[in-house]
Amino acid sequence: MFPFPIGWIPFTEFIQAQYYNAWLGPANWIGKNILSIPYEITILPNGSGDTTFNYVLIFIFLVIAVAGTIVWIILDSKRTxxxxxxxxxxxxxxxxxxxxxxxxxxxxxxxxxxxxxxxxxxxxxxxxxxxxxxxxxxxxxxxxxxxxxxxxxxxxxxxxxxxxxxxxxxxxxxxxxxxxxxxxxxxxxxxxxxxxxxxxxxxxxxxxxxxxxxxxxxxxxxxxxxxxxxxxxxxxxxxxxxxxxxxxxxxxxxxxxxxxxxxxxxxxxSTENGTALYGIYDVQEFILNGDTLPPVTTDTRRWKRMYIRSAESVDIQYMDGASIRWTCQIDTVHHAINLASMGAAVGTLYNYEVSHNTMIMTGGEPRTMITFLVKKHDNFPLLNGQFNWINEYPNNR
Incomplete structure (x- = not known):
């Protein structure tokens, strides 16, 4: 339990971190010389409570508890x-x-x-x-x-x-x-x-x-x-x-x-409150320089799916399965989206038009003009499922 309640109270996390840092050296020595762990322990508590460090620390506490109990019994044997x-x-x-x-x-x-x-x-x-x-x-x-x-x-x-x-x-x-x-x-x-x-x-x-x-x-x-x-x-x-x-x-x-x-x-x-365009869109038509690219699974240029995660982040999945995250700036007043690769200062501006669940985007340089039609993917049985008192048949599919 120690150092509880340190770490649970706000602004005490750094004290808890120092406590675990102090055990890192002993944990590495015991792990190497007693438990024969072949690698160095470097990962401290990070959301996973089952790291090598955690297991070695439990072993150390067990040894201390057993040794402390024996010493205690010897020194305080007359207490009833x-x-x-x-x-x-x-x-x-x-x-x-x-x-x-x-x-x-x-x-x-x-x-x-x-x-x-x-x-x-x-x-x-x-x-x-x-x-x-x-x-x-x-x-x-x-x-x-x-x-x-x-x-x-x-x-x-x-x-x-x-x-x-x-x-x-x-x-x-x-x-x-x-x-x-x-x-x-x-x-x-x-x-x-x-x-x-x-x-x-x-x-x-x-x-x-x-x-x-x-x-x-x-x-x-x-x-x-x-x-x-x-x-x-x-x-x-x-x-x-x-x-x-x-x-x-x-x-x-x-x-x-x-x-x-x-x-x-x-x-x-980070979800739908971040932008009105939040959602997953399937690319149904992709036109590059006037040529319509067919949905070939080996194509590394044609987009397969676009996932607008928030007003600052978009994931683009290509036909070959690769997925790349882009930064974005969405202007809902002028219907414009600026997409840029992570870390890039300049991006590509796309204009878009929305009609129901369909959106047409056009943008890029004149020699690499891209126009594509995307349809919002929202027909998920898991999200659209409803509770029913009466089920004539099990809806297990």
Missing amino acids: HYEKLWYWFIVVLRYYLGVVLLAYGFVKIIQTQFPAPSLETMLQSYGESTPMKLLWTFMGYSKEYNFFIGLTEATSGMLLFFRRTRLLGALLSIAVMSNVVVLNFCYDVPVKLLSTHLLVISVILLLLDIKRLVAFFILNKTVAPVPVQSVYRKPWEKTLYIAAKVVFIGGFLLIYIGQGVMRQAQLSQ
Whole structure:
């Protein structure tokens, strides 16, 4: 969990980065001399939580934990219990798991973790996608399913913040995280280590009541409630504790909501809100210098498809399958598009006319004049599918 909550609080990411940088040297030495890793470890946490660095770091922590436990037992062999240490250990587990589940819950509720499938994804075949991409497309298709899963994660996280609802939060967290772990392993999502640890933490929180659960659900016995003892000695301690909890939980809620709103704004700017011409266009007719080029799959000049991603970016796919990203400037008042290769200062100006889903573009130098007719590709069954109460036949195609 360390250095939590550093890295989760805004403006503390650089401290977290320095923490991981400090482990890079030891990780490389242990990886080379003990684990016999034949290559240098250079990749630090970058969105993938299953890098070589992560696995070596887990190994280091395991060795430190085992060695520390042995030394602790020897030096403190006369102590009969660790009730206070165990109490705060459970508190830290509850709050860490609660914060992480809140984070994952809100990015699904606001649908920024699994955004709706892009038009580019619509043209990608199942066979061309990776297992992780397939999962992201499946999850992103339904806003309602995103909301359901996100609400379940966020609810389990909120329940873990309170001692009276800790068991219910642990049960719900195990249900949620078991599914997440299986998805990560089966679809090769590089969050296997983190999700597995979150599931283990959920199980630890459940084990506090394992005897009561077995007696109630399996042995059919009456189970007495667990007394919730006050941890406050003075009234002001309770007030301070409640205020700190409100600030902690409320602060993270504001952070996640704010981040979600900002991310949603970024996504909308990069899609159809970025330009009225957003979409994928199939090139139906391509005229170069007065000659109509047939759609031959080996042609490296004729365009096959144009994907207007935003008001600044266009992807051009050629007949041979090659795809190149261009920068663009779109003038919707004068119906003009300026296309330039990435990094180029000067581009090519095209005038366009739009009629329904069809657009005619003309531009280029007089000796390389290009005119082509494109039709907007928007007939996707996945995007046009609707919910039906009655299905006379399964619509599985």
